[in-house]
Amino acid sequence: MTAIDQYLEENALDFEDELCQFLRIPSVSADPKCKADVIQAAKWIAEQLERLNFSSEVIPTDGHPLVFAQSPLIPGATTVLVYGHYDVQPVDPLDKWITPPFDPSHRNGNLFARGASDDKGQVFTHVKGAEAWVKTAGKLPINLKFLIEGEEEVGSHALGKFLEKHSARLACDCAVISDGNQFAPGVPAICYGLRGIMCYELRLTGPNRDLHSGSFGGAVTNPANALTQILAGLIDGQGRVQIPGFYDDVVPLTDRERNEFAALPFDEPGFFRQIGVDAAMGEQGYTSLERRWARPTFDICGMWSGYQGEGAKTVLPSTSGAKISFRLVPNQDPAKVTAGLKQKLSQLCPPGIRFELIDAHGSSAVMVPLDSPYIEAAARAIEHAFGRRPVFTREGGSIPIVADFSNKLKAETLLLGWGQDDDNAHSPNEKFALADFHRGIKASARLWEELSKIKKG
């Protein structure tokens, strides 16, 4: 056993305690009431890095602060940038949590808390992977930078600007991100593609107040009825999005990809059983993995109109609204999607209704090269920690910054997710398997060594 691995074994329980401290901070970036907590989470993770002799800063922004830290410079060594986020999703519906979201709880080898997997627990593995080097060898074998943001769940507004302005400080040979899932328990993965996303809020206004549905119903366009007509018109019965030009730039799946996806040990019945769904459904002509990883989608994330209380209230509502999102794939252009959406909404919006499309934010999809030496280094590190070579996958979720790393830093990005599909990211009862937490730390510590061996050219 190496000194590093021994250090990790001896300090495993301390690592868990420290992660619980981090998880107790309710850093919900979408909730203005959590502003102070978000700042506290930034300070907490910055202090962790300062203790490892990193120069560590909490950098104010127009929104939530960024944490940036770097290890003492080793001239000529490989430079690696770890990106992650310390903000978390909202917790509602709160009554569905078995234990409180910000009071971490151990059950069946898992740690339950909002942010356990997405992304506090995962980003923390790299802090501990660095610590193992500093505490055993006195220093890291590479130049390591951390960029940890507080707005990943709300569109990463500050990050783009920071990247634009400070690309020299952020310069690196490769970026490392752990904010996703393994392929399955015991099947670690390196993810080479991410979907993009565009999110919007659509608001409809009809009459200037709620109306009596008896006195007015039938003669006035109902904004709730109109919302269903409009949103239903954005997708057809074959699961195809009905926005002009939506599929024009979509990169089709290659035969090699389709074959490799089909060969993965994907337990499709188990996948659906676990989420309580009795039928695979989606775009016609594609498998479930292809639908999740490599095809664009339209999903309503929230919707509201009129009376939602107990009993009946026979109103014709004045307004209605929805939070809608499109997952994008290479090479869809978010700006073209927004333009096409606006055009389609104008066509679908009936007389008597005004619509407003607001809060557009998102990012493009990204793919990283499968044949890079950095990917091979990561595969070796993962094999050391997890006991098997990773599979190569794509991922349905979005990490807005990955496209920016590629475009602005010209850096290759290693997407090394330590989570699992059933971690309940974005749902009640989020969890992270403690075994995955510790294997992630072990893989991280080994990754710094593997990356240090790469000949730079």
Added chain:
Amino acid sequence: MTAIDQYLEENALDFEDELCQFLRIPSVSADPKCKADVIQAAKWIAEQLERLNFSSEVIPTDGHPLVFAQSPLIPGATTVLVYGHYDVQPVDPLDKWITPPFDPSHRNGNLFARGASDDKGQVFTHVKGAEAWVKTAGKLPINLKFLIEGEEEVGSHALGKFLEKHSARLACDCAVISDGNQFAPGVPAICYGLRGIMCYELRLTGPNRDLHSGSFGGAVTNPANALTQILAGLIDGQGRVQIPGFYDDVVPLTDRERNEFAALPFDEPGFFRQIGVDAAMGEQGYTSLERRWARPTFDICGMWSGYQGEGAKTVLPSTSGAKISFRLVPNQDPAKVTAGLKQKLSQLCPPGIRFELIDAHGSSAVMVPLDSPYIEAAARAIEHAFGRRPVFTREGGSIPIVADFSNKLKAETLLLGWGQDDDNAHSPNEKFALADFHRGIKASARLWEELSKIKKG
């Protein structure tokens, strides 16, 4: 001036004060938290009638109590049953009220409060119409009964049973109901037709929890998307409801009705301007009045799914739901509508989604004969109080009990609405014009006299 009319003039301000007492009681029948207030409202109106020497009772039911009262018997005289309701609609959105809903406020000749027009203010005119006779002549010229319920806004559950069981006590020559509107300011109306209504709550369930829309989106049926597809499928682009058999029993408008409606002084641009709507819309081939009064509708009264808070939350929701209603016309059968709806929902519900249709309640539409002597008596009473003969109209709203009066008591029903279309019934800032309140009382007092003159047999 008659002694009656003089009494009404002298006591006008007291009547307003008493109405305010009634309106201060927040008797929201849909809200379990208002249960005690609902009972208090029942007691208050029962006491008012007791003071006029009526035998007056507050009758407990499985839901909210009924108030029943009758004047001392005059053998051989015409017997009239006044029906009304002391319960009111919920008040949300509360922040849109200029003054609090249960703190009555005078502005520009109107009294603003929840229930001012629907129906506390209107039913109270008949109490004061009776009082004028008792205080001036010592007694009424007819046998007068009052039946005032507390569940009109939530489906009149107790009333149907009570009517079934106590039809002998309720026996009458005609019923009088003031729970609607005049045709326009200064244009009183007698309404000879009401739409019926069926209300339902539709609930959809997909995955067993909210899912990450990136990891799962595209491969799992989204209950919010499904809700829009299903509800949009219940009505077509021509405003026609798409339920099997929905129009089979609809009584078509006669040429006479269409001509009379067209001749009414209906300010259609003003109607739409007042509610802030820039386009008349509805079932193709019908005018706005025909759509409101004599054609069936489908309206979503409330709708919900997923995240409705600030910012974005990229979930694929576990559930969605809607409160939906159909306005019915003669001779649609509510049971057939429910059966057709269930059949259509089964067709429309996509794989991966379970639906539940609950809380069905409602009543059939009703029409009353235009050539009855009771209608002519009411027309004379209205002309005395309002200074012009009423027009004869239909009404889009529903009064569940009117069909029962017709079927079970074999009584002709006089629908004498003292309200106005802009009274904001069921909306924030409900009001009742004080002039209409006092003219309603005057018409009521004269009505007892006109009805006493009708030769029975």
